[in-house]
Amino acid sequence: MERQQDSVLRQVEEANVDYIRLWFTDVVGTLKSVVISPTDLETAFDEGLGIDGSTIEGLTRTYESDMLLAPDPSTFRILPEYDSTGTTGVMMSDVLTPDGEPAASDPRGVLKRALERAERMGLEFFTHPEIEFYLFEKPWRRGEPLQPIDDGGYFDYVQRPTANNYRRELISQLESMNIHVEYSHHEGGPGQNEVDLRYADALATADNILTMRAMTKKVAHSMGQVATFMPKPIVDQPGSGMHTHLSLFQNGKNVFHEPGAEYGLSKTARHFIAGLLRHAPEYSVITNQFVNSYKRLWGKQEAPSFICWGHNNRSALVRVPYHKPTKGTSSRVEFRGLDSAANPYLAFAVLLGAGIAGIEGEYDLPEGAEDTVWDLTDRERRAMGIEPLPSDLYRALDSFEDSELMAEILGEEVFEFIIRNKHDEWAKYRNQVTDSELASTFNAV
Template identity: 40%
Template sequence: MTNVEIPVPTGRPTRSVADILKEAKERDVKLLRLQFVDIHGMPKSMGIHVHQLEKALNNEIMLDGSSIAGFRTIETSDMFFYPDLSSFAVMPWLEGDRAVARVICDIYNPDGTPFDGCPRNNLKRVLKEAQKLGYTYNVGPELEFFLFKRNPDGTPSTETHDAAGYYDIGPDDLGEIVRGEIVDTLERLGFEMEADHHEVASGQHEIDFKYSDALSQADNVTTVKIITRQIAAKHGLHASFMPKPVFGVNGSGMHCNQSLAKVGGGNAFYDEKGDYQLSQTSMHFIGGLLKNIRGITAITNPLVNSYKRLVPGYEAPVYVAWSAANRSALLRVPAKRGNATRVELRSPDPAANPYMAFAAMLLAGLDGVKNKIEPPSPVTANIYKLSADERKVQNIPALPGSLYEAMEELKNSAVAKEALGEHIFHEYIKAKTIEWDAYRTDVTPWEIDRYMARY
């Protein structure tokens, strides 16, 4: 089979089959993991022996698509791995006594066309829309997570690993050693790390890596999650990217800094003479995000639990507004300008499928660029302290308050449907409807504690 190329920008150097075969031999690789994600962003992989490596790199390895959430039915289940050769990497550890490599794959149909239910293929499709307008889409996600102790039987507990706070250091921050090993492992895989630190809540941490193109960053988010959980497990801990695992403390977000770069070079969001030194393109992008955010929130915040983070009182954004600095706003423009000019969307959480979330955010912003949607005036006041009447006067709506509300918005969003494509859109609605119904009909410990003795 021949590889059907979908040309999109990537920050990784190109690789050839010959290059990879040479490296695998030199580093004595015994096992290759073919990695991809389902529509929920769950990492999946198939392991093959090194003697199958050349076949895999030439797109000749098959998978059963009917066994993957949101992919194919049993009647049309044959599919193929198409490795992105630039993503080949030898992992900096052994599995048993075997050296292991991984390569990130797109999923293709038997006729050699990209499978439209593959989130990575779908993001490539959406990125080409930006290219047609003369832009590259760059993203800088900030991943937050908790480190929890494990119960004696090995299951995760909700007891945090430390009692440190924002920017604390050791010995209070017991996570320094774990974070340090995570960062070191990622750097050995070729990541350019920018920062890591303890977050606000006990046991909560953040890792940031270099701003880059959206496709590479979606791959990177997936890799960081895998590495973080593996390193945590090595230390007897559980790393959780659940948005709100502990009641009464801050939840975990995935703030997404984003910008458009001109294909010929230069940041399309920067204009030295514009208001706030922002270009009309950036203002329209902000306008598009604000207009469409309620319709894509079920993608950026995909769990029932996501909406227990999006409540006032814990620094999470709740209200649809923007600001040049104000951290109570949903959209914030950090102070740096020039090539660093960017817009930070603060609502996404780390449970989101990054391929789908980036596609949705991009098309929401491009809707503003194409249709010249002007944003409202920036909000400088602390929105959390405004009354409901004051927010109404200033036309500051709230984000959806539940997965059900977010799904109703998604169903009516033309941008969301375009961002996901027909296949993923319908499969995602089906899966999330099942999830909401399971939650809605469950009898929770809260209900037992509150009602059992009284009624």
């Protein structure tokens, strides 16, 4: 760690960095930032930077508000052309208590604890996200329709220059920060795009997702556009998911792979998938944390609504992608339930924890579903043992509250905050009177 700190200090000096942004998130996943000068960086490395944690959603309780930010030197990057006031560096930061211990409420710390548990089993957790988002002409304002920047569809080459150049500029900026993009393309909705980040360990991936979100919005703003990761911004168009490929390695070997087995899946992989399926209702409030998230899940258009797995089944919650028999390291599972607005630290922690519960409990994997599950009748689904995901935030929260596994993975503070926060969100949602209600009821009787 000390060598990494020295390396960062040299980079800051050589690049004439004017400001350092220390990034962290609240429990919801909103990016937070504190700016320091390069002259204070060494002290921040040695002692941490004091902040008032009581002002951050879920970070701490008012009576224990003092917290420290500890910048992680391995995450240092220089932001490309951030503004005209000078060169800016950025680092992800861990949140600590005043005595230097990891804060129980820090989402990054939650994932680190989950990864440490896996490491004690000799396992490394790798992830590869496919991040979808929408681009609009201008910010949302009440009463005004959303205006996508184009009317393109899946894989379309959009002729409009601003739309065509957007992903090129975003990818260029991400690559300059050493965040590698595997590929990108136009998605199914008008103005909808997808950027796929290259495989990395789960902590690095979560850090990269937060940086990618910030850069996505920055590039959009620079082009006079607005980007959103809202799960379902347009009623009759696809939602924005974050399909994520998951794999476990041990001593450099992919433990999901077994030559000659069906789909090349080892027993470990099958138990892991079984864990994802069994605990899906419990962690849904983490992977799909907003009222709006369930409008994506239950809006069809390839979003998974039912708890099943399959090989060529894109309506399944978990899919086993095809890979060449000679490439055993490519064995993986694709989790399709996650949306682009999730807090990646918490989402990866609960997915890993559910999968490990399946491994440790040797859960049996049910039969795969190769039909399009949406096209089956309720009776056919019941006969196959296929249960639905929670259909709204309230039902997801109900399953979450009863989950000992989620409380264990997240820790008491984060677990209790999510319960309070989501009950509050649901109450506000229920208390509104919508245009749809007025249209259907105002003159009904």
